[in-house]
Structure formats: structure tokens, C-alpha cells
Amino acid sequence: MNIIRAARAVLHVTDLEKSKAFYEALGFVETYADDHAVYYRGLEEHVHHSLVLKKKRRPAVECISFKVMSEEDLDHLADLYERAGFSVIWIEKGKEMGMGRTLRVQDLSGLPIEFFAEMESKERLLQRYDLYKGAKVQRIDHFNCQVTDVKQVAHFFQETLGFKCSEYTVDDSENLWAIWLHRKPNVHDIAIMNGKGPRLHHIGFWVKDAMNIIDACDILAALGYGDQIERGPGRHGLSNAFFLYLRDPDGHRIELYNGDYLTSDPDFKPIRWHLNDSMRQTFWGHAAPDSWFEEASEVLDVKTGKKIPLQEPKLQQKKPEFMI
Amino acid sequence: MNIIRAARAVLHVTDLEKSKAFYEALGFVETYADDHAVYYRGLEEHVHHSLVLKKKRRPAVECISFKVMSEEDLDHLADLYERAGFSVIWIEKGKEMGMGRTLRVQDLSGLPIEFFAEMESKERLLQRYDLYKGAKVQRIDHFNCQVTDVKQVAHFFQETLGFKCSEYTVDDSENLWAIWLHRKPNVHDIAIMNGKGPRLHHIGFWVKDAMNIIDACDILAALGYGDQIERGPGRHGLSNAFFLYLRDPDGHRIELYNGDYLTSDPDFKPIRWHLNDSMRQTFWGHAAPDSWFEEASEVLDVKTGKKIPLQEPKLQQKKPEFMI
Amino acid sequence: MNIIRAARAVLHVTDLEKSKAFYEALGFVETYADDHAVYYRGLEEHVHHSLVLKKKRRPAVECISFKVMSEEDLDHLADLYERAGFSVIWIEKGKEMGMGRTLRVQDLSGLPIEFFAEMESKERLLQRYDLYKGAKVQRIDHFNCQVTDVKQVAHFFQETLGFKCSEYTVDDSENLWAIWLHRKPNVHDIAIMNGKGPRLHHIGFWVKDAMNIIDACDILAALGYGDQIERGPGRHGLSNAFFLYLRDPDGHRIELYNGDYLTSDPDFKPIRWHLNDSMRQTFWGHAAPDSWFEEASEVLDVKTGKKIPLQEPKLQQKKPEFMI
């Protein structure tokens, strides 16, 4: 199972024009748009898209998606999920715009996860600096999900899917409260946090440097999006990244992210944080707002397209002590 | 009365070693220190100091100080204040380290204000980049004071002392709630805000750019000063400056400040803000913490050295509506 | 004579469309344009323009211009120049777009210098971050001129016009080779260098920070303007500014400039550099290209509109030794 990296997300939004205005302000490049959907890529991306917005009646997450090395990897993944008793569907090449054959599964956490090996190529605009604007989003970096049983989900991602842990968080009783897991060698392709779930907490996009995030705040505020800056800018203790959290017009959360580190060494020792360490979330000690812990995007059933019912998390502590 | 600029502050601190550790972390250059006091200058400053910390039993502000063009200006200022019925004292040259003759007055607001024309020269370290550290503080920029009658104090600074207004804030009834006044042609040498007074709200120091403020947050947090970051980093709506507010070990507030604009033109029209405009304080819409409005440094009587009693402000609204 | 600051330049260009493409790439804001001329201002400027390009058959400098405090200052300046035997002309209010009454003189160096007190107001776009692009030019900062007799011209600007010296350069024989003179309290409103003259060497525009200059290089290169980057980016030893020199389509030289210092103190001691000090021009030791010393824009007679003939400079050394 050679999973390469977090690769795309498909979000449902209720007002495509409003959403487009927001994501264009962030500097996403539009690959294609019609009345029903829009396909975005970052300036560095050589592929058709990393973010799809589909116009629907209710906001939701259709899937989060990982790129794998080959078509054979897809077949192996399908076998593996089916043998483990999970729902699996195939979408034939071309049915989803720009996509080869894709596999979708309902994960043991209830998250709708997609895998694919092939996506159409598009012109990479990395050196078209004249087209840079907003936050100058470079590429998708990671997903962060809230699930009810972090330990169980983390075990599956590590033991079955081959993800590696870079950092993790424990509560007072040494329970695993959150974990950062990667396939590409930076801090994460997916983070899993204890919370009402299954939900997508945010999608992280890589930006060039910290100043691009400061500039993005100024530009977003000038455009009237100040209310949609939810948290930051700041430095994460966990991951060391410089960050900004935004809420799109439907409340989907986007993180602008830069400055984590290389995790390629097999002898790199995962970094342990305590949930109540005030430098864990924001290295400078700033508390996150309640909304950051409480609100997240609901996800859909890969077969029925209906919302997956939410359940309460196994671990009782829902946010750091200094915030309660 | 040719007042040039905000030039120095004299603060009383209770633990000189703790204070020194903090200000050195910010990158101030020590000109002189002994067991009773320490004298700091910024990297750009060609004079003996812009900040004095004196070890005393209680934290307080001994004076805030403006540089004037000549000794004659001092005599004129003394006349003017005396004729207007204010307390005036002279300190002979050399009695205050590095200083020529200085004049101190108790302002109509009760603030202890100092004027001087002469200060000893010191090596300017602007291009000693090898000595830059912390926030790389360049120079003193301004004072911000809380007074009980903004309109009255502003009138005196403008009409009698020749300060000019760059920006101002009004409340719902169009009362002047705060005002930014300058002699050097940037946004301010002194700001005056409605509040329990007289108090010094903060001293603003100029830094090179926004990234120096981000770097300062990382460095301060690494040194264990995270709790002393009170507000920011962020962009002010009013003044357009990028800012960070810190509290020193005695609670004195320091602002790191960069990026306002040139105000030299006589036809520049002061910019009007409404107190309840959420972009006024932080252009990105972030609210300031309550402490930022409520806490400030008490000031001393220039003659007796005793604390000036605090009085309630004339205008009832003490902070923006969205914060109440 | 209360001169406030360097305020505008009027350049002749041969291909208005080509010039507009270039200056718009730099982020200038167009106040007005027609087939004959275009008027630009920086994002911080509250006035009609700071740069005028007029379409003409040959590239030249029509004038460099200083803003003064009042109409009376203009009358005093006219008297002063006429008494000293210089050519003086008046242009009535409104004849030059956006301008009040203006005075033009042919300086003792032969430079066409303009003074005015009144310019039409325009919306200041400082906080319209959504409109920032290219180098995000904020405002005009200074002129740099080549003249044949630096000592004589410097004397006139200092003694008669009230400019102050911040820094200067001497050659091996202690002759004044170049001088930086200011009215607003940063390093300069005008610099005067030894060289074939009279010529305008460059116009300096203030940008927000060093990263804006790096970004400008990337953007200009992406747009095909790489050949027009003549020198830099780098740090000046003299002035301490971070800089980039560009040549516009007619060869007029523009400097992007940030990061000098406050020069308001009357006891600030001008900084002396030796011409052959390799850190003077570029603090990092990089040599300027020959073109930077040899090429500059020719200037026009304020009365006839004809080119002022060039003369050889009094001091023989035309560039630093390490470049010869």
C-alpha cells in the first residue's frame, strides 16, 4: 500500500459564488468552474486540482482523498477494506472531473476516504509570480479530523495503511488524545483528534512563508473577510508551523500552514505533548477560541450520500484545561 | 516651542534583574547599568538612552520625556507651564545620567512630562547586525496615555505645544474618545485615550518590520515569556502599524510597532474612526483583551515623587461595544 | 522657506503603453491617464500623484518637484532664485493636472526644480491591501542627481534652502564627492553625486519592507522585466536602506527603497564615508555595475524645454576605485 500524500478534498457548499469569491481571495487557481462546481489547485500543483467545491443544499464533506503510487495499490486497498468489513465504492475514470479510477471507503471512524492513482496534469504556475495573490496558496498539505476513538483510528492508519507518527498528544491519564500521521516526510498528511465525530476539522494548505500569512490577513480584512479569521496568525508548538485558521462561507475550516520540518528519518522519535501544555497549540501561549474545538464539518456516507450521524468522543476532555 | 519627538521614559521597577532579563530579550542595548538603574537605547539611537529603569519599591512612571530643539525652548516651556499654573521643576545637567538640563512638569492631565534639549551621544549600532537580537528594537517611537478628559488634554497639546493630529476616535455622541498626536512626521509621539487616569498605557518602540515582531514572539516564548505577550501580533486599523503588546515583569506595557506612514503634509486630513468600528483597533477584527483597556502604569508627582491619585474618565464608554 | 519633502517628478517617455505596463507592474496606482500622459501615486499617498509620465519624442526629465508649506513660501523662493540670477517661471493653478500654482527654476546645477504648495487630494489606498500588487509602492521618497560641482550645489541646498545633511562621501583628497540632504526627517529628499551633469540619476520610492523588494524581483522576472533589474537587491551601507534599482523602458532609473532611519535630532552627526569604502554602496560588498555610474536621465530647460547640455564633473574620480 504505497500511499503518497493527502491529495484533494471534495466539499459541498451552498452558495458557489460566495465560496468562489472567498477561495479566490486566498489565491487558489481555478482549473475549471461551471454552475455546479469549481476545481482549484495551488500555484505549485502540476495536477488538475486539490480542492473541489460542489454546489449542494447543505454544507458537508463528500470525501478527503489520498494519492497512491499505482492502480495496483488501489486494488490492494479495496481488498483490505472489504476484508475488514468496510463499505467500498469505485468511481470509474472520468466520472469525477480530472480523475482516474477512484476508490471510496467509509473508514472505521466513519470518515469518507478516497484513494486514487491518476489525476490529469495541468500547468504548474510556481514561477508565474505575476499570478500570485491573496495567501498565494502553494499546495494541499494535510487533513485534520475529529473522531470518537483516536487510538483505534490511529492504529489502523499506522499498522494497516503505513502512516508514521511525527507528534502526538496525551491527556492526564496518558490516553492518546490526538496524533499527527504522515506519508510524505513532513509532519502530517492527516491528524486525528478526539472530538464529536466523524468530522473534518480542517484542510491545511501550504503557503510560502509566514509573511504570506500576515499579508493574507491584511488582504482578507480589506475585502471584508475579517470575521472569517477564526484563529491566529500564530506559531504552533506542535508541528512548529506558522498558521492561520479561516472559516469559509459555509463554515468549512481552512488552515494556511508553513514551516514544519523533515520527518524522513526512521529513527526520528515522535514528539509527545500533554494536552494541557499551553505551548502545544500556540507556542506563544495564545488560547484557541471555543469554536475551534467545537465546530467542524460533517461528513457523508460514500454509498448513500447522507450525513453520518455524530457520536460523542471516548475521551471526556474536549479541550485543554486552561480553556475550560 | 520646537518639540522634536518622544525621547525617553523613566520607569520604576521592583526587580532590576528580572526586568533586565526581559528587556535584553527584546534586544535593547545597555548603555549603562548598576545596582540602582539601567539605561537602554535602541540599535538606531545615537544618544545615551531612550528607556531608564530605576529599582524602587513600587512600579510607577517617573516621567515621559520629549526632546526639544534648544535650551531656549526649555525656558519658553517653563514659562508657559508656570503661567498656566502647573508644577514645574528643573533638574540640573548631569544629575540624571547622560542628560543635560531637564524640565519636568505635571501636565493638566496629571501626567509627569519632561523636556530636554541635550543628551550625551553614544555609538549608533544600526549596522552592527551581529548585535541584533530579540525584537531588534530600533528606537523609541511614542507614548500612549490614559487621561480623564481627552478633549482638554488634546487641546493643550495641539494649541499650546504645537502637536498635530493624524488620527482620532469618537464615541456614539461624537465625543473625542482618543487622539493620536505627532511632532515628528509619523502617526504619533503621543496618543491620548479616555480612561481612568492619569496613567501611562504603553511605550511604543519602533522595530524594522513585521517579521521582526513574529520572530520576537518565537524568541520570547522560547525564553518563557509567553505569558507576557498580552495582545497581537496584529495590524492596527488606526495607524496601520503592525504591533505586539508585551507586559514587562512589573506590568509596564511595551508596544513593538512598525509600518505607519508619513504625516508631514500640512494638508493631510486626520483620519476619523468610530470607537465601535471593529477594524479600528485590529484591522483583522481581533478584539483586544480586557486587560488592555483596564490596566496601565500609574504615574508620579514630579515634585513629591508620590503617586498621582486616579480619577474616573469623563466619557462613560471604556472600551468598544463589541468587547463589552 | 519651509520645504516639506520631495513630492513629484515629471518624466518624458517615448512609448506610453510600454511605460504604463512597467509602472503598473511595480504597483503604482493610476490616478488619471489619457493618450498624452499618465499620473501615478503610491498606495500611501493622499494626493493626486507623485509621478507623471508625458508622451514625448525623446526621454527626458521635465522637472523634479518639492512640496512647500504655503503659497507664501513659493513667493519667497521665487524672489530668492531671481535675486540669485536664476531662470524662474510660474505655471498657473490647474494648468498642470492636479496642481496648484507651481514655480519652476533652473538650479545653479542646471537641474529643473519645481516647488508647489497645493495638490488635489485623492483617496489614500493604504489599507486597500486587496489592491496591492508588484512592489506595492507606498510613496515617493527622494531624488538622486548627478551634478558637476557637488560642493557648490550642496552649499546652496543647505545654506539657502535649509536642507540638512545626513550622510556624505569624500574622495582621497577629502573633496565632497556626494551628499545626502533631507527636509523630512529620514536620510534624504535629494542626494547629489559627482558626475556628468546635470542629470537625474534616479527617483527613489518607498516600499513597505525588504520582502516586498524580493517579491518585486520575482514578479518583474515573471513578466519578462528581468533585464530591467540593474542593481540589487541589496543593503546600502550609506543610508542603511534595502534597495533595488530598475530601468524603465526609456532608461529612467527607479529605486525601490526601504529601511533608512530617523534624522530629526539637531545633534545627529552626519555620517562620513570614503568613496573607496567597499561597504558604502552595498553593505555586503557587491559592486554596482558600470551603467549605474555612467547612465542617467538628461534634464530640460524650464523655459525652452530643450535639453541642458552635459558637462564633465569637477572631481575626476567617477566611481569607486575597486570598480575601475
Next chain:
Amino acid sequence: MNIIRAARAVLHVTDLEKSKAFYEALGFVETYADDHAVYYRGLEEHVHHSLVLKKKRRPAVECISFKVMSEEDLDHLADLYERAGFSVIWIEKGKEMGMGRTLRVQDLSGLPIEFFAEMESKERLLQRYDLYKGAKVQRIDHFNCQVTDVKQVAHFFQETLGFKCSEYTVDDSENLWAIWLHRKPNVHDIAIMNGKGPRLHHIGFWVKDAMNIIDACDILAALGYGDQIERGPGRHGLSNAFFLYLRDPDGHRIELYNGDYLTSDPDFKPIRWHLNDSMRQTFWGHAAPDSWFEEASEVLDVKTGKKIPLQEPKLQQKKPEFMI
């Protein structure tokens, strides 16, 4: 053969004190030093070192070194090189400070290449921002080598060692002139250029952002190292990285490097540049100095420790046309 990444270099230097002053100015962290050698790591590195300087009579490169996944990978590599007829030596664990068992081979190009799986752990200082100084070097990124037959060497690295190509350069006759090869998924762990060889052209170290490189120039110049800035700062066309090239006191070349891109996708198409494209080296069009093409560090025989004789390259063109 699971090679992970470029991991360390061992350089011979003639004056350890002079070298230490230089590398400390760059912000390297000293893990260990005595009279014979010094071991440096970057702020992000969790291992003993990435750069070793050994005091010797003549400057040279003892080896460039790659980390592999396991001890078995070392055995496979030894087999492979021996079967192909190359010199191979083993160094037992602990003989080289901080190192497990290491394998050294004389490559077909003549380069002394080392492989190892184990290195002692050391405290990672990534979040000790209070210790950041100079260029704030984060970690080793890549080697760049000059060889006489690029095509042959590139073939071996790709086909036998499993490196992948991100970008490459061809001359007028479509000969492969240079190639960028990676194991970790950014632009390169090793670049191979046509030139007199075998020589190590430079070692690239990762820094946090472009501003850190600008700051490094200021700091190095303030410390008197201006002459050792050989090229840059600038933006590479090839790789898109922001760069600075420095020469250490023995002439070994160090690159500060930031801002390339993710190359993990199997369908990423290598980017082709023509040698004479003026944007290839420096996106802004600046030419590199002759020294950059002509000078490089000589390398040693892994068995005898003697210098490997230099040979002329197969391709005649030694630098881009616009530089000749």
C-alpha cells in the same frame, strides 16, 4: 537500496579557529569540538551532526554522505559497488564520532561517497528560538558535484541507486549538462554538473525563509565576511529556491537554500532547462560570477586519502553562453 537523504559532509580545513568563527556566524550548532575537528548540526536536526570540519594541511572533501534505512541497505550497497568494480571501505561503528558503521566508496565519477544507517541522537533545537543566530541554518539539504561525464553518473544514480530526476539542463546539442536528483521528495539530494572533476561544488543547507538569507547577508557583512558572499541573494529559476552562495575560509562553497517544492508524485514530469536560458540560474536574470563555474573543492581517495586527479569534462561548454 533504500537511501533516505543527503546526510553529512566531511571537509578538511586548514585553520579550525577561522572556520569555526565562520560557521558559527552562519548559526550552526556545535555538537562537539576539540583541537582536531568540529561537529555541527542545524537547528532542526535530531542527530549528532551534518557537517564535520577536520583540521588538515590542505583543504579537501573527505566524503559526502547519505543516510540509508537499515544496516542491510549498507551491505547491499557494498555488494553492488564491489560487483561493479569500485573501491569500498568500511569504518567500524564509533570510529567516526557519533557514527554507526559506515561504508565509503569511490564512485564512478571519482567522488568519495559514504553511506550509513545509524547516527547518534542529539537534542533537536528547532523551538529554541533564543539560540537562533546568523542564517539560522535548519538542516543539510543537498550536495552539488562537478563531474566529467554527467550522463554516465546520472544513469548510475537513477538506475542503480534509485534517485529520481526533478529538473535537468541540456546544451545546444541536447546533451545532458546537469541534473538534479532526489531521494527525499524535494528538488534534490544531489545535483551533478558538467565540469572539471570530480569536485564538490557546494553543500546546500536549508534555511527557514528568504528573509533569513537577507538577514544573514547583513550579519556576515557586519562581521567582516562580505568578501565571502560569492553570489546572490537571488531566486534560482531551476529549483525555484531562494539562495545565497558563500565561500568558507578555505574556499569550500556553502549554499543557503529555501523554497523549492514537493516532488513526491510519480507522475511529476522533470523540468527541462536549456543551459543558455538566462533565467535558469537566476530567475531575475543576474549572471553568476566566473568563480562560481570555475572553482570547487577537490576530493580525496577513500582508501589512500590522497587527492583524486582532476580531469576535463566531456562537454565543452563550461558555462552559459551569456557569461562567456
